Amino acid sequence: MTSLEADLEALLGRDSVTPADGRAGPTPAPTARPRSAEALAEVLALANSRRLAVLVRGGGTKWGWGRAPGRCDLVVETTALNRLLEHEPGDLTCVAEAGLTLGELQRLVASAPGHHQRLMLDPPQGGDATLGGVVATAASGPLRARYGTPRDLLLGARFALADGTLARTGGKVVKNVAGYDLGKLLTGSQGTLAVIVEVALRLHPVPPASCWVVAERLDPQTAQAALAALRRAPAVLSMAELLWPEGRLLARLDGAPSACEQQAEIVRALVPGGRLAGERETDELVRMIERRPWDGEGPVLGISVPVNRIGELLALAAVGGPVAHLSLRGTVGAGEARLQAGADPAQFAARVADLGGFVSWHRGGDRDSPPLQPLDPVAARLALSVKRALDPHSTLAPGRGPV
Amino acid sequence: MDRIPARLDQAPLDALRQAVGGRWVLTDPDQLRTYECDGLTGWRAVPLAVVLPSSTEEVVQVVRICRRSHVPFVARGSGTGLSGGALPVEDGIVIGLSRMREILRLDLDNERVVVQPGVPNLEVSRAVAPYGYLYAPDPSSQRVCSIGGNVAENSGGAHCLKYGFTTNHVVALTLVTPEGEVAHLGSAVPDSPGYDLLGVVVGSEGTLGIVTEVTLRVLPVPQRVQTLLAAFPSTDAAGEAVAEIIAAGVLPAAIEMMDRATIEAVEFAMHAGYPDCGAALLVELDGPQSECEALFGQVVEICRGCGASEVRVAEDEAERALLWKGRRGAFSAMGRVSPDYYVQDGVVPRSQLARVLAGIRELEGRHGLKVANVFHAGDGNLHPLILYDRRSPEGPDRAKRLAEDILTLCLEAGGSLTGEHGVGRDKVCQMPKLFSPDDQMVMHRLRRAFDPEGTANPGKVLPTPRLCGEHPGIYRPHPLELSGAAQRL
Ligand SMILES: Cc1cc2nc3c(=O)[nH]c(=O)nc-3n(C[C@H](O)[C@H](O)[C@H](O)COP(=O)(O)OP(=O)(O)OC[C@H]3O[C@@H](n4cnc5c(N)ncnc54)[C@H](O)[C@@H]3O)c2cc1C
Numbered sequence: 047m048t049s050l051e052a053d054l055e056a057l058l059g060r061d062s063v064t065p066a067d068g069r070a071g072p073t074p075a076p077t078a079r080p081r082s083a084e085a086l087a088e089v090l091a092l093a094n095s096r097r098l099a100v101l102v103r104g105g106g107t108k109w110g111w112g113r114a115p116g117r118c119d120l121v122v123e124t125t126a127l128n129r130l131l132e133h134e135p136g137d138l139t140c141v142a143e144a145g146l147t148l149g150e151l152q153r154l155v156a157s158a159p160g161h162h163q164r165l166m167l168d169p170p171q172g173g174d175a176t177l178g179g180v181v182a183t184a185a186s187g188p189l190r191a192r193y194g195t196p197r198d199l200l201l202g203a204r205f206a207l208a209d210g211t212l213a214r215t216g217g218k219v220v221k222n223v224a225g226y227d228l229g230k231l232l233t234g235s236q237g238t239l240a241v242i243v244e245v246a247l248r249l250h251p252v253p254p255a256s257c258w259v260v261a262e263r264l265d266p267q268t269a270q271a272a273l274a275a276l277r278r279a280p281a282v283l284s285m286a287e288l289l290w291p292e293g294r295l296l297a298r299l300d301g302a303p304s305a306c307e308q309q310a311e312i313v314r315a316l317v318p319g320g321r322l323a324g325e326r327e328t329d330e331l332v333r334m335i336e337r338r339p340w341d342g343e344g345p346v347l348g349i350s351v352p353v354n355r356i357g358e359l360l361a362l363a364a365v366g367g368p369v370a371h372l373s374l375r376g377t378v379g380a381g382e383a384r385l386q387a388g389a390d391p392a393q394f395a396a397r398v399a400d401l402g403g404f405v406s407w408h409r410g411g412d413r414d415s416p417p418l419q420p421l422d423p424v425a426a427r428l429a430l431s432v433k434r435a436l437d438p439h440s441t442l443a444p445g446r447g448p449v
Numbered sequence: 450m451d452r453i454p455a456r457l458d459q460a461p462l463d464a465l466r467q468a469v470g471g472r473w474v475l476t477d478p479d480q481l482r483t484y485e486c487d488g489l490t491g492w493r494a495v496p497l498a499v500v501l502p503s504s505t506e507e508v509v510q511v512v513r514i515c516r517r518s519h520v521p522f523v524a525r526g527s528g529t530g531l532s533g534g535a536l537p538v539e540d541g542i543v544i545g546l547s548r549m550r551e552i553l554r555l556d557l558d559n560e561r562v563v564v565q566p567g568v569p570n571l572e573v574s575r576a577v578a579p580y581g582y583l584y585a586p587d588p589s590s591q592r593v594c595s596i597g598g599n600v601a602e603n604s605g606g607a608h609c610l611k612y613g614f615t616t617n618h619v620v621a622l623t624l625v626t627p628e629g630e631v632a633h634l635g636s637a638v639p640d641s642p643g644y645d646l647l648g649v650v651v652g653s654e655g656t657l658g659i660v661t662e663v664t665l666r667v668l669p670v671p672q673r674v675q676t677l678l679a680a681f682p683s684t685d686a687a688g689e690a691v692a693e694i695i696a697a698g699v700l701p702a703a704i705e706m707m708d709r710a711t712i713e714a715v716e717f718a719m720h721a722g723y724p725d726c727g728a729a730l731l732v733e734l735d736g737p738q739s740e741c742e743a744l745f746g747q748v749v750e751i752c753r754g755c756g757a758s759e760v761r762v763a764e765d766e767a768e769r770a771l772l773w774k775g776r777r778g779a780f781s782a783m784g785r786v787s788p789d790y791y792v793q794d795g796v797v798p799r800s801q802l803a804r805v806l807a808g809i810r811e812l813e814g815r816h817g818l819k820v821a822n823v824f825h826a827g828d829g830n831l832h833p834l835i836l837y838d839r840r841s842p843e844g845p846d847r848a849k850r851l852a853e854d855i856l857t858l859c860l861e862a863g864g865s866l867t868g869e870h871g872v873g874r875d876k877v878c879q880m881p882k883l884f885s886p887d888d889q890m891v892m893h894r895l896r897r898a899f900d901p902e903g904t905a906n907p908g909k910v911l912p913t914p915r916l917c918g919e920h921p922g923i924y925r926p927h928p929l930e931l932s933g934a935a936q937r938l
Contacts, residue, residue: 136692136800137829161696184640195639197648198617213891214884219796221828222865223603223652224872224883225910226892227616230648239644251698274558278581280672280737302743309737350640354558380639403638419642424632428899429644435898436891447644 091210102237104179107171116445135161144178166193184234188285204244208441238447253300257310258323266360281309339371339384345410350380351403468510496537513629526598532873566597585612603652610827623662627900671735680726687728688803690755704827718782721775787836795859830868878917
């Protein structure tokens with residue numbers, strides 16, 4: 047046992063420390079699993095004072111997001127912080143520890159008697175993802191078309207800085223402008239600024255009914271035009287997914303049964319070859335959306351383009367192009383692409399940049415891969431001074447994330 | 450800062466004149482007085498000078514001069530803020546953005562509009578209306594307040610219940626940092642790389658730099674709008690209806706509540722024809738016709754179930770305007786029934802509305818002052834109006850104490866210090882009620898990462914021991930409000 051492991055055991059108890067293994071990188075590192083925010087803060091303070099590099103881990107489902115960190119001496123796992131602290135159905139809000147999984151949260155909030163609510167986030171591999179991890183990666187899925195991304199649903203957070211300071215930002219009410227909105231800063235910061243230990247989130251009621259509209263074998267320009275029409279149509283899309291190269295469009299409408307049927311009809315009429323999907327097919331569609339584009343080998347990139355360039359992006363995903371599979375949220379022009387085995391990510395990134403868009407690593411970004419997008423130089427300098435202000439010794443995930 | 454000049458030295462003054470042109474640097478005491486306060490008129494300070502740049506480049510030069518000469522600066526939009534955010538600092542200058550008021554680009558294919566910071570909020574919606582779009586955040590000061598001020602305050606409005614606040618509608622901005630550099634934050638396209646610094650700058654009240662260009666998201670105008678006014682025996686009953694509407698999963702565009710004191714004032718001042726009742730709810734739904742119709746019936750039923758004696762439904766645009774008339778005129782009406790009033794801005798969890806309103810009634814009795822409530826009930830954002838007479842010996846002090854007690858009540862219920870007016874100078878000393886020293890320390894570190902020298906709007910947002918010994922003056926209504934050009938929400 048190394049002295050670090052011994053010190054962690056003294057701090058947390060034997061059950062909360064796993065001896066060094068190789069899952070965090072080439073150098074073996076132990077894992078600490080503190081049971082309270084305070085204990086987690088103490089672990090960070092200890093690592094910080096010894097100038098160790100710490101990686102935060104939630105469910106591990108987005109371990110590959112962002113650039114791989116430069117080094118890791120200690121993994122701090124949040125999974126023992128897994129309580130739902132408050133759920134006030136009348137406010138449509140909840141407060142939970144950051145290590146609670148999204149799947150478990152959904153189960154718990156759905157079980158409040160007389161209410162049927164959920165957190166309207168459906169990131170990839172979402173069930174096992176922890177809330178802290180979802181926020182730290184700003185991960186989202188098809189539902190963002192209507193409900194936005196973690197930045198829109200996070201009301202407040204409690205977090206630990208590398209030096210062990212525990213602090214809060216925001217609150218648990220849906221409207222609040224007191225102090226800086228550090229929740230936005232933590233969202234997408236990939237564990238490089240602070241360890242999120244608690245989150246307050248906005249919930250939504252589960253709509254009583256859903257209808258699906260499907261179309262196949264669309265070509266890129268038709269798909270772009272159909273989506274442009276849908277964005278202005280009197281229909282509220284909860285999802286509008288484009289799956290390429292097969293040219294599929296999947297749209298979901300939610301609401302009162304009569305309302306969603308009428309809106310589905312409007313959508314169907316606007317999409318060439320559009321038809322309503324039956325219940326059995328719908329289940330299949332949901333599973334397909336969840337798998338794509340993660341099934342199969344090859345790097346996966348997060349991707350976004352202006353909505354009036356979607357057609358050109360889809361053309362890049364035609365059979366024989368660099369993209370094996372593309373899943374795009376058509377109303378916002380953001381999603382994921384899995385590249386063909388031999389395709390060059392940097393080259394693909396450059397083509398997306400030409401469209402005015404962005405890419406980021408969601409799988410396969412290795413230690414040496416360059417950041418795929420240059421940042422605005424002054425924004426980069428500000429980002430660096432924010433990093434130094436909150437984590438002066440670069441204890442948290444050095445080399446990962448934007449700076 | 451190592452040196453604070455008592456007046457602006459000749460060298461920086463010359464440099465400022467060189468940067469923006471002599472006529473855009475104001476130093477005449479009479480002119481300066483126009484800038485001595487924002488909408489919260491109880492706080493006043495005369496700045497050393499007011500500088501009115503016309504471009505990002507000029508702002509950069511002005512900020513660099515400030516930095517070189519150790520002169521603090523305060524950004525100012527239209528000066529309608531209600532927390533003293535644009536209150537000048539006596540040893541500093543005001544940088545007014547009112548000359549930067551161009552709408553630079555419409556990109557409606559991508560639902561984006563690019564504007565300069567001095568553009569009034571309503572101008573954005575006006576510019577895109579011919580194409581069937583709108584800009585959703587609608588503070589009641591929208592005819593006057595600037596987009597730069599909205600960004601700095603993360604402003605809200607009646608329709609933010611459904612559409613979210615300014616922060617949900619700003620996708621990119623240009624920031625002149627306190628060190629005089631130009632940063633481009635965010636992007637017209639989602640998921641831009643890097644930390645979400647944009648999200649931090651929105652709501653930072655001019656303390657992280659000066660916003661000189663903003664890219665906004667605009668939305669298609671909804672197909673249908675439906676509005677009703679429901680009369681309840683009490684605020685308890687109305688509060689219950691709000692809770693039920695929210696819990697039923699109906700998301701109206703707006704839910705506004707008025708209590709008896711407000712309704713009486715409205716009837717006295719403008720004969721809006723509101724029903725005689727303990728509390729009224731104004732509920733507006735918008736969206737696809739099919740959805741509106743399905744939900745509207747549900748809202749009517751919930752109101753009846755919670756004891757509404759009357760539910761008036763607007764059949765056309767004229768009737769809708771009539772229903773909103775009393776709500777929109779509520780504040781000026783209050784001016785007719787009370788010599789003075791102070792508007793508090795607090796937030797409570799929606800499930801606590803009835804309890805907190807009862808608490809406010811109890812405080813009324815204890816302080817011997819009347820409170821009228823007219824507010825954004827849907828998101829729990831209270832705006833109690835504390836009615837007092839500044840000529841009575843203890844009036845202002847009592848009003849202030851009552852306002853603070855109401856805030857304490859909000860915080861005890863799990864709410865917040867401010868829902869849309871910001872901390873500014875007014876609530877800086879109340880921050881410790883919500884945030885621990887460590888919470889504030891982290892915010893302070895963030896601020897210093899943007900502004901190492903502390904030149905950007907010092908004395909706002911975060912408390913310092915020097916600040917928190919002072920007392921604010923009494924409240925006086927904003928000139929806009931008196932002229933009826935805008936309402937205080
Ligand atoms: C009658 C009335 C009704 C109101 N109703 C509402 C309402 O419904 N909802 C609501 O949210 N608010 C409301 N307000 C408050 C106010 O209108 C808003 O806070 C508004 O956003 C302020 O805009 P402004 O241009 O007047 O900003 P100012 O008052 O000039 O400044 C406000 C703050 O923004 C900073 N600032 C201004 N411009 C910039 C810039 N370009 N870059 C960086 N910082 C900048 C200032 O330093 C200051 O801290 C109301 C005010 C009045 C008087």
